[in-house]
Amino acid sequence: MKLVTGSIIAGSVACLLSFTTLIVLTLNPANEINNTFDTEVVSKKKTEQQVIGEMVQQLQIAISSPADDNALQTISKFGSDSRYYLMIRGWLVQKISGIESRLQAQKSQSKREVLMTEVNALKQAIRAIDLE
8 A cells, every 4th residue: 555655646746847847848948048147247257267277277387396486476376365275285285295105205316306395395385375
């Protein structure tokens, strides 16, 4: 008896959902659904996304070459913004972790020195954004 009642209820719910979908599609044809968007809102959102994309690209360059003179300045500029601080700090920590792993496996002293320079520069960047 429970199985029959459950099947009847499930069938009723499916029928009700189909009927609701039919009503919604009848009242809102597909070609009218997206006409309510304001082009200014869409344009502003695209502009914000482009700005964030440019920021991420600049950060990627700075984090990839932390010993560069402008790298610390770039990281500090974006890292001092509270909206992006956590993302940038996490990115720096992960980069340091990867370099330290490579450092432990490296036998060549000259390559170890290059890796240590990168680690020190990234740690300095973390200190700079933590203080801001």
